[in-house]
Amino acid sequence: MVTEDKSPRKIVPIVPVTEGAKEGDDVQMVSLYAATQKIYPRSVQGIFAKWRWVLVVLTQLVFYGLPWLEWGQRQAVLFDLGARRFYIFGIVLYPQDFIYLTAILVISAFSLFLFTAIAGRLWCGYACPQTVYSEIFLWVERKIEGDRTARMKLDAADMSLEKLVKKWYKHIVWIGISIWTGFTFVGYFSPIRDLGMEFFLGNMGSWEIFWVFFYAFATYGNAGFMREQVCKYMCPYARFQSAMFDKDTLIVTYDAARGEPRGARSKKADPAALGLGSCVDCSLCVQVCPTGIDIRKGLQYECIGCGACADVCDTVMDKVGYARGLVKYSTENAMANGWSKEQTWRHVFRPRVLLYLAILGVVVVALLGSLALRKPFKVDVVRDRASLARIVSGGKIENVYRIQIMNAAEKALNFKISAQGLPGLVVAADEDVRVEATQSRWVSIRLQIPYDSASAGSHPIHFQIKSYEEGAKVVDEIEEKSVFLVPR
Amino acid sequence: MSDFNGNFWHLFVAGVTLVGIIACLILLWFSGKAKAMTANDNTTGHVWDGDLREMNNPLPRWWVGLFIITIVFALVYLFMYPGAGTNAGKFGWTSAGQYTAEVDKANAEVAPLYAKFASMSVEDVSKDAQAMAIGDRLFMNNCAQCHGSDARGSKGFPNLTDADWLHGGSPEKIKETLTQGRIGQMPPMAAAVGSPEDVRNVAHYVLSLSGSPHDSLRASLGKSKFGACAACHGMDGKGNPALGAPNLTDDIWLHGWGETAIVNMITNGKTNQMPAQASKLTEGQIHVLSAYVWGLSNNKSAAK
Numbered sequence: 128m129v130t131e132d133k134s135p136r137k138i139v140p141i142v143p144v145t146e147g148a149k150e151g152d153d154v155q156m157v158s159l160y161a162a163t164q165k166i167y168p169r170s171v172q173g174i175f176a177k178w179r180w181v182l183v184v185l186t187q188l189v190f191y192g193l194p195w196l197e198w199g200q201r202q203a204v205l206f207d208l209g210a211r212r213f214y215i216f217g218i219v220l221y222p223q224d225f226i227y228l229t230a231i232l233v234i235s236a237f238s239l240f241l242f243t244a245i246a247g248r249l250w251c252g253y254a255c256p257q258t259v260y261s262e263i264f265l266w267v268e269r270k271i272e273g274d275r276t277a278r279m280k281l282d283a284a285d286m287s288l289e290k291l292v293k294k295w296y297k298h299i300v301w302i303g304i305s306i307w308t309g310f311t312f313v314g315y316f317s318p319i320r321d322l323g324m325e326f327f328l329g330n331m332g333s334w335e336i337f338w339v340f341f342y343a344f345a346t347y348g349n350a351g352f353m354r355e356q357v358c359k360y361m362c363p364y365a366r367f368q369s370a371m372f373d374k375d376t377l378i379v380t381y382d383a384a385r386g387e388p389r390g391a392r393s394k395k396a397d398p399a400a401l402g403l404g405s406c407v408d409c410s411l412c413v414q415v416c417p418t419g420i421d422i423r424k425g426l427q428y429e430c431i432g433c434g435a436c437a438d439v440c441d442t443v444m445d446k447v448g449y450a451r452g453l454v455k456y457s458t459e460n461a462m463a464n465g466w467s468k469e470q471t472w473r474h475v476f477r478p479r480v481l482l483y484l485a486i487l488g489v490v491v492v493a494l495l496g497s498l499a500l501r502k503p504f505k506v507d508v509v510r511d512r513a514s515l516a517r518i519v520s521g522g523k524i525e526n527v528y529r530i531q532i533m534n535a536a537e538k539a540l541n542f543k544i545s546a547q548g549l550p551g552l553v554v555a556a557d558e559d560v561r562v563e564a565t566q567s568r569w570v571s572i573r574l575q576i577p578y579d580s581a582s583a584g585s586h587p588i589h590f591q592i593k594s595y596e597e598g599a600k601v602v603d604e605i606e607e608k609s610v611f612l613v614p615r
Numbered sequence: 616m617s618d619f620n621g622n623f624w625h626l627f628v629a630g631v632t633l634v635g636i637i638a639c640l641i642l643l644w645f646s647g648k649a650k651a652m653t654a655n656d657n658t659t660g661h662v663w664d665g666d667l668r669e670m671n672n673p674l675p676r677w678w679v680g681l682f683i684i685t686i687v688f689a690l691v692y693l694f695m696y697p698g699a700g701t702n703a704g705k706f707g708w709t710s711a712g713q714y715t716a717e718v719d720k721a722n723a724e725v726a727p728l729y730a731k732f733a734s735m736s737v738e739d740v741s742k743d744a745q746a747m748a749i750g751d752r753l754f755m756n757n758c759a760q761c762h763g764s765d766a767r768g769s770k771g772f773p774n775l776t777d778a779d780w781l782h783g784g785s786p787e788k789i790k791e792t793l794t795q796g797r798i799g800q801m802p803p804m805a806a807a808v809g810s811p812e813d814v815r816n817v818a819h820y821v822l823s824l825s826g827s828p829h830d831s832l833r834a835s836l837g838k839s840k841f842g843a844c845a846a847c848h849g850m851d852g853k854g855n856p857a858l859g860a861p862n863l864t865d866d867i868w869l870h871g872w873g874e875t876a877i878v879n880m881i882t883n884g885k886t887n888q889m890p891a892q893a894s895k896l897t898e899g900q901i902h903v904l905s906a907y908v909w910g911l912s913n914n915k916s917a918a919k
Contacts, residue, residue, distance in 0.1 A: 154660065157651045161673035360675055513760050514769035520866050527765050571765035 165282070166355060168265060169275040169414040173438025175252075182253045183262050191307070194314035199537065206316050212565055218498065219535045219565050223505055230494040234487065241483040243368045245475055246377040246456060248432035251365060257357050258431065260308075260350035261417065264301055271297045275414055301351050302343070309343030355418040359429050369428060374459040375474045379432055381412075381423045381454050382462065389423070394447060405449050412436035412454060422454055503536035504562070506592045508607040511571070516612045523575040525555065526611050532560060532592065533567040540594045540602075544572055548588030549611055551577045574611060583615040622701075629700030636689050643682055729899030732906075737786035740903060741910030750907025753900055757892065758908075766911050770871060771887060776911045779867050783856040784912065790905040796891030799859045803884035807843040817841055818877035824852045824864045827872070 196203035198216055205214045213220040220227065242249040251258060272278045272293050281290055313335055314322055325331045331339070349357055358365050372378065382405075389406035392398060398405065406423070413421045415436060418429040422436045440454040461471040511527035519525045534540050542560045546552050555573040562568045574588070590607045651659045651671035661669040696704040728749075732740050740746045755764060761772045768774040773781060781799060782792050808814050816837030821844075822829035841852070847860035854862035861869065870880055870887075892901060 154650055154652055156648050157671060157673070159647050159649050159671075159673050160676045160679045162676050356675060356677070360678060511759075511764050513763045514772075517763075517767075517769040518872065519767075525767075527763055527767070529764050573765060573767070 163356065164419065166417065166419040167275045167278050167414075168417045168435070169411065169439075170269055171415045171435045171439045173434075173441055175434030175438050179253050179258070179262060179433065183259050186254060186256075186259055187263075191311050194311060194319040202318050202320070204315065205318060208316055218501075219537060221505060221533055221535060221567075223533070227494065227498070230490060230497075233490050234494065237483055237487045237490065239364070239368070240371060241480065241487060243371040244373070244376060244480050244483060246432070247372060247379070248365070248368050248430070251358065251368070251431040252433035257349060257354075257362070258417075258433065260346055261354045263304065264350040265417075267300050267304070268297055271300070298351075301347055305343040305347040305350075306339065308346045309339040309341070312342045313338045355429070355431075358418065358431055365431070366428070373479070375477050377456045377458055377471070377475060378426055379422060379430060379434055379437055379454065380457040380459075380462060381425070381436075382452070382457075383423070383425075384462075386423065386453050405444070405453050407443065407447055409443055411439045411443055415439045501535075502594075502603045502605055503534070504540060504542070504592075504594050504603065504605070505533040505535065506590070506605050506607050507531040507533070508590055508609045510609060516614045518578065518614075519575065522578040524578055524581075524613055525573050525575045528572045528574065528590075528609060529569055530572050530590070530592075530607075531567060531569050532562050534562040534565060537564045538596065539563050540596060543593045543595065544570075545591045545593075546574050546588055547591065549576050549581050549586055551580050552588060552611070576611070576613075581611075581613050583613050586611045586613065625700035629702070632693065632699060636686055636693075639682070640686050643679065643686075647679075726899075729897070729903070732903055733899055737790070737902070737906045737909055738913075740906035741914055743906075746903050747907060747910065750903045750910075753896070753904050754907055757896065758904070766908075768869075771869065773869055774867070775908050777867065778912050779862065779865055780856060781854075781859050781861055781869075784909070786905055786909050788856070789908050790901060792889060793896075793901050793905055793908075794891065794893045797859060797889040799885075799887040799889075801880060801884045801886075803882060804843055805882045808840050808881060813837070813840045814878055814881050815874065817844070817881060818874050821852070821863050821877050822874070825866045827866060 193204050194202060198214070201214060203214070203216050207213065211222050213224075239250060268278065272281050281293065284290055310322070310326060311319070313319075316338075317332075317335055322331065322335065325335070326339075353361075384404075386404045386406035388402065388404055389408040390401070390403045391408055392401055392403055412423065413419070413436075415438070416422070417433060417435065418431060420427050420429045422430070434456065437454045437456065441451045444451050444453055458471055458474065460466070460474060466474070507530065509529045509531070511529060514527060517525050530544065532542055540562055542562065544554055544560065546554055553575055555575050560568065560570050572590075588609055588611045590609060591604060592607070593604045594602050596602065649659060649671070651657065656668075657671050658668045659671050663669075693699045693702075694704070695706050696708055698704070728745075732743070732746050735743070754762075754766065758766070762768050762775055763772070766775040773779075778784065780788070782788055782797050805811070805814055808817050813836075816833045817840045818837070819829045819831075819833035820835075820837030820841055823831065823834040841850075844852075847858050848854050848863055849860075852863040854860045861867075868876070870876060870885060892904075896904065
């Protein structure tokens with residue numbers, strides 16, 4: 128089909144198979160559903176591997192350790208979904224504090240934008256639970272079954288007692304780690320010390336059992352079997368991070384100009400004389416890759432940016448006595464213009480990155496500021512559902528309000544309620560309200576004005592709720608708006 | 616609605632559902648193969664924008680397995696649960712059945728609690744914090760609509776926190792009021808009282824009974840006409856709980872204070888109703904509610 132030039136939209140023709148490409152012999156019917164090729168990543172040492180292990184240890188120390196910390200008489204971090212109270216060290220959050228979660232999500236999103244703009248899929252390569260747990264499970268696998276070649280040999284071998292023992296051993300360790308992970312996860316929602324007791328006595332609640340084993344199953348399946356499949360086919364972040372790259376983003380790059388033409392050579396031979404580049408074609412970069420790609424083909428969507436190929440290539444370069452950095456973190460512009468390290472880094476801190484940094488800073492400051500200025504209680508004023516207004520003895524007009532006082536402090540507080548906004552407005556029976564620690568309470572409050580002191584209709588008023596501790600001076604104060612209705 | 620009562624739509628929906636599920640399976644089967652140049656550069660041969668070529672990038676087979684699991688799940692679901700037309704499903708599940716089961720379960724859970732309260736006197740229940748927490752919720756859901764969430768009522772709806780009771784404030788009487796409801800009837804009495812002037816005079820006499828501001832001349836004139844009212848309200852105007860006749864000597868004005876309101880009442884009368892709760896609430900709930908209401912005026916600490 129030939130497109131008409133008059134057409135307002137550009138129509139791009141789809142060229143059929145027979146056109147352009149060589150015909151006949153190489154066109155085949157293939158299945159669009161492929162069996163998964165198991166990947167056996169080779170172990171690797173180097174600076175990036177070290178960083179990854181640092182992050183594995185840090186994230187897991189936090190994850191496994193946090194629920195065991197105590198704060199006063201309670202668990203330091205506990206999300207009590209049943210009681211709808213969320214304890215984070217000294218802070219008690221109510222569902223009404225959801226805005227803080229929003230702030231944390233905004234911070235997470237902008238951190239992702241920032242790190243991705245600077246150095247690609249840093250999150251994927253170093254901190255994502257999928258990577259972290261795969262790394263832990265691979266470590267177990269390596270300890271039991273050996274490194275890449277040994278594992279491949281073991282899998283190819285017929286079933287033997289040795290193979291059976293090794294496989295069972297590995298899976299039992301994996302399952303142990305998985306259950307511990309699931310248990311820890313549930314420990315964030317159900318007090319972990321009680322949960323531990325229940326776990327060993329076998330009397331956990333049915334939902335606790337479900338979530339411990341569901342999360343354990345997900346860990347076992349994702350880190351033991353799915354691994355790179357999750358990143359390649361399931362994870363949405365993997366895909367949209369690619370859209371945040373630009374030509375100044377640091378990505379794991381193969382220096383093709385220096386490396387090609389690749390080829391094996393004697394250690395003593397001069398590559399220039401043989402017409403070869405620096406790449407000795409040892410294929411180690413492919414063997415260490417957790418997603419099974421060849422970095423020498425350039426940036427690919429499967430690349431999680433872990434830097435394993437850069438690490439292993441550096442060790443090879445050291446061995447053969449060439450300069451390091453045949454595979455390294457570099458940017459597209461740096462490769463094209465031959466920039467030095469300093470020049471590259473200068474370009475990394477471009478307006479986009481600075482903007483992300485600024486926004487991130489603002490949100491973090493706003494979050495910390497609002498947490499610091501947070502009042503230890505919340506108030507909700509609702510006009511009574513039943514009566515609009517009534518006339519009571521003493522010639523007064525009375526309105527009824529239901530006030531919910533939510534005590535977010537971990538001590539009982541007393542509340543003094545007053546109201547302003549109309550002449551002669553008083554709170555009838557002004558007994559102070561006591562609300563126990565972290566509890567919330569509804570109270571009925573009656574406001575009265577003298578008859579005929581205000582015109583018929585709706586008048587804006589506001590409540591003033593002051594909190595104080597027993598015998599102490601006023602600590603905090605909240606104002607809430609409402610209306611006072613005067614009948615005709 | 617009648618369009619949907621026939622068999623046609625049931626069969627149609629069931630048919631569309633089943634055909635849709637089968638079609639997914641067939642689609643999965645037929646879209647599983649494509650032409651590609653695997654030997655050459657592993658592209659499908661499709662070219663866009665001159666140089667964009669589509670790679671042959673096959674879906675992992677386990678993902679296809681997930682599709683098949685959803686299809687099997689759909690078929691099993693349709694067999695087990697109502698979904699295919701009028702088929703009730705192997706499990707015989709209905710939303711109404713689930714509701715009833717949940718209500719029964721909840722009732723069974725709280726039954727021992729109510730049994731405990733039932734064995735206690737109303738006075739004792741009113742001092743039980745747990746019972747009062749239940750009572751508060753029952754009151755909010757069933758009583759607050761008329762009596763207000765602070766139980767102080769409004770015009771036409773009695774205040775439950777004072778010591779003034781139209782039908783008696785003993786625990787037994789409160790329970791009776793809750794169970795059977797009450798009808799308070801003030802007949803139009805203007806004809807019995809006399810002329811409109813007489814009615815006004817009686818109104819002022821009524822005001823004088825509670826020491827409210829009134830015209831003492833009219834009040835003294837009205838006193839002689841009050842006999843028409845005394846049958847129910849008593850000669851002294853202190854009312855009669857057996858009849859539900861209000862005490863006129865206290866300063867509590869359920870239907871409005873002042874001459875106009877009282878003249879209106881005498882002239883037009885009024886029927887006021889407390890609906891019976893026996894059909895809405897269980898005996899146990901009424902017991903707890905009686906204690907709650909009794910406690911409002913008798914336990915100062917419980918009153919809010």
